[in-house]
Amino acid sequence: MSVMNMARALNDALAVALAEDERVVLLGEDIGRTGGVFRVTDGLQERFGEHRVVDTPVAESGIVGAAFGMAVAGLRPVVEIQFLGFSYPAYDQIVSHVGRIRNRSNHRFTAPMVIRIPFGGGIGAAEHHSESSEAIYAHTPGIKVVAPGTPAAAKGLLLAAIEDPDPVVFLEPIRVYRAIKEEVPEGRYTFPIGVAEVVRAGSDVTLVAYGAMLRDALQAAGALEGDGVSAEVIDLRTLAPLDAATVVASAQKTGRVVAISEGHRTVGIASEIAALVQERALYSLLAPVERVTGWDTVVPLKRTERHHIPGVGRIVAAVRRTLED
Amino acid sequence: MSVMNMARALNDALAVALAEDERVVLLGEDIGRTGGVFRVTDGLQERFGEHRVVDTPVAESGIVGAAFGMAVAGLRPVVEIQFLGFSYPAYDQIVSHVGRIRNRSNHRFTAPMVIRIPFGGGIGAAEHHSESSEAIYAHTPGIKVVAPGTPAAAKGLLLAAIEDPDPVVFLEPIRVYRAIKEEVPEGRYTFPIGVAEVVRAGSDVTLVAYGAMLRDALQAAGALEGDGVSAEVIDLRTLAPLDAATVVASAQKTGRVVAISEGHRTVGIASEIAALVQERALYSLLAPVERVTGWDTVVPLKRTERHHIPGVGRIVAAVRRTLED
Amino acid sequence: MEPVRILDLDGRLLGESPLGVEEIRRLFAAMVTARAYDHKASALQLQGRLATYAQFEGQEAVQVGGAAALRPDDWLVATYRDAAAMWMQGYPWDGLFLGRMGDERGGSPPPGVNVLPPSITVGAHMIHAVGLGWAERLRGSDRVAMTFFGDGATSEGDFHEAMNFAGVYRTPTVFVCENNGWAISMSRDRQTASETIAQKADAYGMPGVLVDGNDLLAMFAVARDAVGRARRGEGATLIEALTHRMGAHTTADDAGRYRAEDTLDEWRLRDPVDRVRRHLQATEAWSEAWEHDVVSTAAAEIEAAVARAEGLAPFGPGAAFDRTYARPTTDLEAQRTALLRDLGGEG
Amino acid sequence: MEPVRILDLDGRLLGESPLGVEEIRRLFAAMVTARAYDHKASALQLQGRLATYAQFEGQEAVQVGGAAALRPDDWLVATYRDAAAMWMQGYPWDGLFLGRMGDERGGSPPPGVNVLPPSITVGAHMIHAVGLGWAERLRGSDRVAMTFFGDGATSEGDFHEAMNFAGVYRTPTVFVCENNGWAISMSRDRQTASETIAQKADAYGMPGVLVDGNDLLAMFAVARDAVGRARRGEGATLIEALTHRMGAHTTADDAGRYRAEDTLDEWRLRDPVDRVRRHLQATEAWSEAWEHDVVSTAAAEIEAAVARAEGLAPFGPGAAFDRTYARPTTDLEAQRTALLRDLGGEG
Numbered sequence A, B: 001m002s003v004m005n006m007a008r009a010l011n012d013a014l015a016v017a018l019a020e021d022e023r024v025v026l027l028g029e030d031i032g033r034t035g036g037v038f039r040v041t042d043g044l045q046e047r048f049g050e051h052r053v054v055d056t057p058v059a060e061s062g063i064v065g066a067a068f069g070m071a072v073a074g075l076r077p078v079v080e081i082q083f084l085g086f087s088y089p090a091y092d093q094i095v096s097h098v099g100r101i102r103n104r105s106n107h108r109f110t111a112p113m114v115i116r117i118p119f120g121g122g123i124g125a126a127e128h129h130s131e132s133s134e135a136i137y138a139h140t141p142g143i144k145v146v147a148p149g150t151p152a153a154a155k156g157l158l159l160a161a162i163e164d165p166d167p168v169v170f171l172e173p174i175r176v177y178r179a180i181k182e183e184v185p186e187g188r189y190t191f192p193i194g195v196a197e198v199v200r201a202g203s204d205v206t207l208v209a210y211g212a213m214l215r216d217a218l219q220a221a222g223a224l225e226g227d228g229v230s231a232e233v234i235d236l237r238t239l240a241p242l243d244a245a246t247v248v249a250s251a252q253k254t255g256r257v258v259a260i261s262e263g264h265r266t267v268g269i270a271s272e273i274a275a276l277v278q279e280r281a282l283y284s285l286l287a288p289v290e291r292v293t294g295w296d297t298v299v300p301l302k303r304t305e306r307h308h309i310p311g312v313g314r315i316v317a318a319v320r321r322t323l324e325d
Numbered sequence C, D: 001m002e003p004v005r006i007l008d009l010d011g012r013l014l015g016e017s018p019l020g021v022e023e024i025r026r027l028f029a030a031m032v033t034a035r036a037y038d039h040k041a042s043a044l045q046l047q048g049r050l051a052t053y054a055q056f057e058g059q060e061a062v063q064v065g066g067a068a069a070l071r072p073d074d075w076l077v078a079t080y081r082d083a084a085a086m087w088m089q090g091y092p093w094d095g096l097f098l099g100r101m102g103d104e105r106g107g108s109p110p111p112g113v114n115v116l117p118p119s120i121t122v123g124a125h126m127i128h129a130v131g132l133g134w135a136e137r138l139r140g141s142d143r144v145a146m147t148f149f150g151d152g153a154t155s156e157g158d159f160h161e162a163m164n165f166a167g168v169y170r171t172p173t174v175f176v177c178e179n180n181g182w183a184i185s186m187s188r189d190r191q192t193a194s195e196t197i198a199q200k201a202d203a204y205g206m207p208g209v210l211v212d213g214n215d216l217l218a219m220f221a222v223a224r225d226a227v228g229r230a231r232r233g234e235g236a237t238l239i240e241a242l243t244h245r246m247g248a249h250t251t252a253d254d255a256g257r258y259r260a261e262d263t264l265d266e267w268r269l270r271d272p273v274d275r276v277r278r279h280l281q282a283t284e285a286w287s288e289a290w291e292h293d294v295v296s297t298a299a300a301e302i303e304a305a306v307a308r309a310e311g312l313a314p315f316g317p318g319a320a321f322d323r324t325y326a327r328p329t330t331d332l333e334a335q336r337t338a339l340l341r342d343l344g345g346e347g
C-alpha cells in the first residue's frame, strides 16, 4: 500500500500490465517521451521501450484503427486519446469496428483493447477540452464504459479493463487526476467492471454519481448530514453495463434519487438512471428522480465554466426538492 | 394537393427550396445522376445543374466540413449522407464544428445547414445500413434533430429545416420512404420544428413514437381499440429540442406512457421520455413508463432483424403491462 | 506512369512469366470458380435468396492474382466486392453466401483462416490491416497483411491515416487499390484530381505501383514483390490495379443512369479470364475438355456451398444477446427475457 | 526539393524582392507587433491572467508574409498558434486575448472581418476553408480562403479530405502548412515518412511549394502566387513553410522532455525578424530610432488590447443558453431558470 493520486495509480496499473503481460502495448499522441498530457504514462517508454509504448502521429482514427488490428491479432493494446473531444474523429472506428467485430464475426474475431480518455471539465481548459459526452459511448453496443472516481478504483478498474475480453472505453476524470490521494494496493488487483459501489450508506436519499462528480456527491452528503439528512452515495464506476440492481435497491430503500452527471442533460446518463429507477422502483418513489447535470449547451470556457459543471450547491438543492415533494 | 410517398414529398421539398432560394445547394454521394440511394434527389441535378446538386467523393467528414464552410459563407447547404451508419466518420465535424460555431463565435458565425440521413432498419440491408443511433445526435448541443414519420410532415419539416437559422440533422425513416402515401400540399409550407403532434387522441395510455415506429404505434392503437383500450398516439417529429410539454400533458391525462424507439435502449430517446415524464408527471403515473426499443446489441442482419425492431406485438404487450400495474 | 503488364490482350507474354504453367492453370481455374460464384450470387439475389449483392465480374485477376501472392497464414482485410480474394485466402464460399443471406455466421471463417469479414464501411478497414501486420511484427512473426479497397475508398480520411501509419512504422502491409473506374455513380476522374492513385504512395514515403489489373500475371508479379518487401521488413507498398466493374455497383443499382453501355466494350476485350485462356491456348496447356471440367467442378463446388449456407437454420431470436460480449451482461439477459416474453405474447 | 528563398541569412537578396521598401517596413513592424503580443500573452499566462497559451515565436514570417498576400475581404481559417496571421487579416488583439482568457466573445471578430475563431481541433478546419472558398465561387465572388495548419495536422484524415475536395472542385484555397518541426513532442520526421509535406500536393493534382518560412519575402512571394492562382480560378495550392517553434508547445508543455536545447541554436540564426532587420539595415531603410518607435507603438497597442479584454465583464451565468441556438429553446429556458434558482440557493 502506498498513498497516491489517480494519475500515479493509473501509471502503476499500466506498469503492472506491461510488466506482466507482453501482449500489452500502449499507443497514443505524446505518451512516450513526455509521458502524456497528464503524465499518466510517465516513464513507461523509458522502462518498456519504444515498441511497447508508442508515440503516434496526430490521427485519432488511425490510432484506434491500428490498435483494433493489433487486438484482433492477439495483442492487448491500450490507447490514450488526449481528451474526450478528440475521440470524435475516432468515433466511427470505435462504434463501427471496435464495438462490433465480435458480433460481425460471431465471436471468431474479438478486439480486447482499452481506450483511455481523460474527460470532464473544471480546469478552465480550451474549447473541446472539457467534454463529458460519455453518454454516446454508453449508448454503443459491444463496448464497456468505465469511469472511476478514486485512485484505488482507477487502478483496479484499469487492470480489469485490460484483462477484459471486450473493448473498454476508460474515462479518467481530469480534475481528479491530482486532486485526491488515497491508499492504493501494490501490484495486480482488479475491481469488477459492471459493479457499482455504495460508498456511503444513508436512508433518506440516494445520490448516484461517477467520475469527478463523486467527490461533489460525497461533499453534498456531508453537508446534508449537518442538516439531518442521511444521504446514500453510489459510485457507479461502470456506465455500461450499468449496475441497475445496486441503484434500484438503494432507490427502493430511500425513495428518493438524485442522478448526477457532468454530461449534457438530454439523453444523458442521468436520463438512463431516472428511466431505470421509475421502471423498477416507481412505487417506492417519494419524489421524482432529480437529474443534476451539465446543461444542453457547449461547456462554457474558463470564465463561466463553473455554472455548467454541477457543484455541491446544485446537488444539495436537488436533494432538498426531493424532500419537499 | 397530390398523393405521394415520403421519398417524393422530400424530393418536392428540395425542388421547392432549390427553386425559391438560390443559396440552397445539395451535396452528397451519388445524389446527382443516380438521384441518391433512395432516389430522394431524383431529377434535381438535371433541373438545377451540377453546381447546385453536387456529387461528391466518398468522404463524409469532407462533405459535412465543406458544407459547414459553405453555410458559414452564407449558403444553405443540404447534405445527404447515404445511411446513418456512414455519418459516423463525420461525427467530429457535426459535433465539434457544425453544432458549435454559433457558441464558439458568440453568434458572429452560424451554420444554417441540413444533414439529411436515411435511418432505421427493416429492409434487410447489409451491416451498418440499419442504424438508429439518433440518440447520439439528440445529445449534442447546438443542433436540432428532426425525424418525420409521414410524407406531409416530411416535406413541411424539411422546408422548415432548410429555413432554420441553426443546423438540423434530418432523419428519414428508410422503410417508410415508399410505404405510406398521403395527400401532400403543393409548394412551400412548413411544419414547426420542436413541436410534437397528437395524431390520435385517447384516454388510457399514451404511445410516444417517431419515424418508422409511428406506423406501428398507430397500428397498435388500432388493435388496442378492439380490446377497449383507448390509446393516444404522439408523433414526436423533433427529437431535439423535444416537445416535453405535449408528452407530459398527455401523460398527465392518461397516466400511462409507452415510449417507442427503434434505437438502442440504454441512454436512448425512450430513456429521455421516461426521465421527463417521471420528472414532471410522477404523481399522475398509474404505471411505470414502458420503454419499447431496439436492444443494446448491433442490429442483427436480415435473417433475424425482425426480433430487434419493435413491432406492434411488443407495443401492445407493453401497453398491457401498464394496464396490469 | 505506365502500368506493369506481362500479358498483352491476346495473351502473349511481354516479359518473363512469374508463374509456371501449372500455377497459371490453377489460377485460371480459380478465376473461373470465382466467376461462377459471382454469377450464382447474382442469380440467387434475383430469386430473393440473397440480399443486395455487389458483383465483381471483370475484377477476378486483381483478386486472384493478388491473394495468390500470400502465404496461407497471412492476413487479408477486404471489402464487400472481394469474395474472390477472400476465398483464395481460405474463406469458404458458404460463409460468403451466408453473409449475403443476412446471417452473422457468414462473418466467421474457420480457425486458421486469417481473413476478416468483408468491410462494408468504405475506407475504415485499411488501418486494420496496418494494425494486424504491426502486431505480427511486434511479436516476431513474419506474417504480412494485405488489404483490398476501391478507388472511391481512397477519398476517405482513413485511407490517408492508414497509409501514413504504414509509412511511419514501416508495417508489413500491402495496399491493393482495385481501381474499377467507379464508386457507385462517381467515375474515377471525379473522385480525385491526381492522375493516378499509385502516385499517392509518394505522399507517405512508400513505393506505388501501377499495374494492369486485368492481367493475372502482372498482378501476381507486383503482389509477390510487395509481399516480399513486407515480409523482409522493408515496409508497405501501394498497388493500383487498373480494372473495371463490368456489372452495376450492386444488384440494387441501375448503372444505366450514369454509365454508357458502350464504355464497357473496350473492357470486354480485356477480360481477365479470356486473356489467360488465350495465353494457355497458345502454350497448349488448355483444352476445351479441361476448361469444361474446371467449369463443372466449379459449378458443383458453388452449388454445394449454397446448399450448406441455405441448410443452416437461422439463429433463434435471442442470439444477438450472445454475440455482443464474451458473456451477456445482466442487462442483456434481462432484454432477452423481455424479448422472449413478448414473442410468446405474440405467438 | 529546395525551398524558395529570397533573403539569405544575412538579409541579402537572392532574387528580386516581391515587395517595395515601404511594404517591407510595414511587415517588419507587423512582425515586431506580433512578437510583442506573443511575449505579452506568455507573461500574462504566467501571472494567471490567461489560460494555457500556444506561443508562435519564430513563426512570424510565415503568418505575416502569408496573410499579407490576402485581400481584406478574403477568408482566413487558422489555428490556436496563428494569432499573427489572424490579426493581419483584421482580427483584433483584444479578441485574441479574450479567447485565451476563456471568454466566448474572443471568437467573435468585428463584422467584415472574415476570419473564423482559431481552430482548436487539429486538422478539422482546413475543409472549412475549402467550403468557404467554394461558396464564394458559387455566388460569383472572387474571394479566396487561406488556411494555416501545422505539420502534425497533416496526419489527420481531414487534411486528406480537404486537399482532395480542393483538388476535385478546384476551389480557391491556399493551404499553408506551418511546418515548425514539432507536433507537441513528435518531431516532423516521425509524423510522416514523406520527405516533404509539399510533395503531398501531388496526390491531389495540386501544386506544392516548399518555402523558407523564416524568410518574409519568400513567404510573401509564394503566398501571393498561390492567392493569385486561386483568385483566377486556377485552383488550390499547398505551401509548406519551413519554420521552427522556438518555445514549448504551450505554456503547459515542458519541451525539455523531448527537445535538446541546442537544436534551437541554428534556428536562432534564422530568426525571421532579425533577417528582415538586416535586410532593411543594408538598404538604409532602418534606424534604431525607427525600430524603437515601432516597438513602443506595438507595446502600447498590445497593452491597450489587454486592457480592453480584461475590462470586459464576464458573461452572466445564463449566457450559454443564449449562444446555443438563434433563440433559446423552451427546454434551455427551463434549464436557465433551474440554474438561476440553484445559484440563488447557493448565494
Ligand SMILES: Cc1ncc(C[n+]2csc(CCOP(=O)(O)OP(=O)(O)O)c2C)c(N)n1
Pocket: B029, B058, B060, B082, B086, B089, C081, C120, C121, C122, C123, C149, C150, C151, C152, C153, C154, C180, C182, C183, C184, C245, C249
Ligand atoms: C463510410 C461509407 N460511406 C459510404 C458508403 C456507401 N457506399 C458503399 S460502396 C460505395 C462506393 C465505393 O466505391 P469504391 O471504393 O470504388 O469501391 P467499389 O464499390 O467500386 O468496389 C459507397 C459510397 C459506405 N458503405 N461506407
Ligand SMILES: Cc1ncc(C[n+]2csc(CCOP(=O)(O)OP(=O)(O)O)c2C)c(N)n1
Pocket: A029, A058, A060, A082, A086, A089, D081, D120, D121, D122, D123, D149, D150, D151, D152, D153, D154, D180, D182, D183, D184, D245, D249
Ligand atoms: C483532433 C485533435 N487531436 C489532438 C489534439 C491535441 N493537440 C493539440 S496541438 C497538437 C499538435 C499539433 O501539432 P501541429 O499540427 O504540428 O501544430 P503546432 O502545435 O506545432 O503548431 C495536438 C496533438 C487536438 N487539439 N485535436
Ligand SMILES: [Mg+2]
Pocket: C150, C151, C152, C178, C179, C180, C181, C182, C183, C184
Ligand atoms: Mg470502385
Ligand SMILES: [Mg+2]
Pocket: D150, D151, D152, D178, D179, D180, D181, D182, D183, D184
Ligand atoms: Mg507543428
